[in-house]
Amino acid sequence: MSALSGEMSRPLKITIAGVRGVVGQTLTPDLLVNFSQAFGTYAGPGRVLVSRDTRSSGRMVAPCVFSGLTATGCEVVDLGVCPTAALQLAVGRSDAVGGVAITAGHNPAQWNALKFCRDDGIYLNARQAEELLNIYHQKEFTKAAWDKLPPVGTDRAAGERHLEAIRAEVDVDAIGAAGLKIAVDCANGACASFTPDFLRSLGCEVVAINDDPELPFPHDPLPTPSNLSQLRALVAAAGADAGFAHDADGDRLGLVTESGEAPGDEYTLCLATEMVLGRGDKGPVVTNLSTTMAVDEIARKHGRDVIRTGVGQVFIAEAAVNYEAAIAGEGSGGVVFPRINYAHDSIATLAHILGLLAEREVPMSALVAEVPKYTIVKREIACPPQRAYSVLEDLRQDLEVSWAEEINLDDGIKLSASDRWVHIRVSMTEPKIRVITEARAQGLAMDLADKYVRRVERLL
């Protein structure tokens, strides 16, 4: 194990989800220009849109990406700092052949990443990403001649067009009439320049914190309850009707009720699902294997099916397309509204939850209370990437499944019964094995988590 710890600490992940690394260590200009040329070779020739979140390293990453794409003859359009969903919308609604998002999502500030999307604005799927990786590894890139290098263009209106597309999908009049006071924590991320004004345009009174995109992240830009203490205090102090927290690039949304409680990541998808199914959008609900069973109950209430996928934005987006879903999303707080876009979209999620608040005319805590109660426990075990899959395979061969009614091996191992489940999977973004459990009773969820964490640790 100790011999492997050096390998484990090398912070680079080249996966189908993109390339992710720590600036100053693994995410070097050389890696960036190589990946950008690989993508230009894969997607080009044509127009490629590029956006970034507010990470300071984005200023270094962006010119590397521009250079690599231009060298393959692609025409770069720089969208500047905007939510990734705005990039995906802009790609999908233009003649662009692809997009590159410079963002490490919810990862801490020292990380950055490239995420690649195709001409419809959806991230590359596993097979497409593998093709891209093959080009990257072969390093045989298209090299455009000197007179075939298009100048870099800019489009700073993509963020505004994205907001316009969201406004068109919610009941703006009802939200305005509700006279809501909303507290928002933008984590100084990509939504900082957009959400406060957007909320005002909907007629909300806004109390914003961490809304300066030039400043560093005030906390890890992961809108999970442990990072929401500042927002909770703000909601209480300002007497706001609700609080919302963005991650760095506008994927995930965290919630705080008017009483200053942070109910947890899973509630975001639950409330959005209640809203969209309640207004009668057609189609099933798509979510991943690690997301709460509360979603099943909400869907059942509305007479809808739930489609479960592996964990990852692209699996959600593709299933949402294939099943013509009403809504899709993940328990981590990222929700897709197919009528707008096949992207995780925290501003759209915010707008839809405001729509629900306005429609029901009840406090946020009452909406939260409607959601079926489960306890979800998330654990992680450090594991070198070269061991992770064999550990899972060993575990599968030695499964104690007496309690499970269903075994799903689409993404790691998921064992489910009517009142509980455990999901053990390899992280796509970090050298970790994740163990997630859920049950009606808190003690049961904890016991399940303890048991399977111990089993994984024994195999390591």
Add this chain to the structure above:
Amino acid sequence: MAGMQSLKIGVSGVRGIVGQSLTPQLVVGFAEAFGTYLDGGLVVIGRDPRPSGEMVLNALTGGLLSTGCSVIDVGICPTPTMQHAVVDLGADGGIAITASHHPAAWNALKFCREDGVFLNQYQAEELLNVYHQGAFVLRPYDALGRVGVDEGAVNRHLSKVLSSVDREAIAAMAPKVVIDSVNGAGADFAEGLLQKMGCEVIAINDVPNGRFPREPEPLPENLGQLCDAVREHGADIGFAQDADGDRLAIVSAEGEAIGEEFTLAFAADAMAARDAEGPLVTNLSTSRLIEEVAERHGRTLLRTKVGEVNVVERMIATGAVGGGEGNGGVIDPKLHYCRDNLAAMALILQAMAQRDMTVEQWRRQFRTSAIVKDRLDCPAGKTQRVILALRRHYEGREIDLTEGVKVFFDGGAWMHARPSNTEPILRVIAEADDRETARRLCDEALQVAAEAGC
């Protein structure tokens, strides 16, 4: 195979063909090496208008920021403007993105240090060692540099040039000038400078788009269009620039390209007449015309190895009154130690105005001279043997071995053979009273070199 042959990494920078050898990987590598070499700080970047310049700029920017350097982009401008900006902004270094007189498919990086002078041979070798060792110092996310833009660099440069000349004298003469900027970096700025000095200006090839309508090297054979335009407009003088504004050639009112060697001769004459003290400095391959200037003004003439930085360092060390290179590069130390077409045009027009003299009249003040420049493919591995053969061949004559072999003949004739700094060739240059003699001296050396294995 062309791609394999097109990369040149040497003490004068890194140069390659876009789409072949000048890749984003190469550029970020050099940017990280330079940032590591400087150990952080501020770097000014300027570029000529080649279409590949933006791709190179972006790669450089990413590489430099990752090493903690901040970048100031001075945009498309003459190379000397970037050098001025390094000093103006108190920067720690500068990079010119330009392949100078090379065709449009090429691009290159030239590195300069905090005093706005290009890296000398020793510094460039240090940079190359950093590059080749590849142990670049990359900074964490909260110690990366930032990017700024300086749109005032060209105007500051123009102002300095304008304030250094007698504008009234030039305006009184109101010369009609045709300027051919080869659609290069100096295109709009040169026209503006000439107008501000009171010239009537006809500009050709003045769109800075990097699509060169002629070979960008301002040699007489490339200046047919300019010569025609000078005659057609009845102009007093024509100026031809290279792509990045550091080499200038002159066309007379008669429409004759008088040769780029006269640019320095004229400018040196003007500088030596202006200031009381100091020697003149040029390289070993430059025409003897400048010797006449030195004699006329009672100045010492110092010769260095070929290369702007070599001339500049000698100028600084000796407090030179002026200097430059015979390829049309003029260095006016009152402005900055860089080859500068804007400064050269100002000096030459000022002298013509003050002395009420045409180009042809000025040229006739010099003795008749002919210079022949030739080249021979010569891989680096064979140069030493060739130089040795040449030295032996000319045994008994006066020989200078500062760089390659320079041999002096009767009547002021000379021949200089030296390996190029930038290409695997042997350059052979000879000068004599007439072209036949110069040609013969050149051919003799070429034959010796060929026999020695070139």
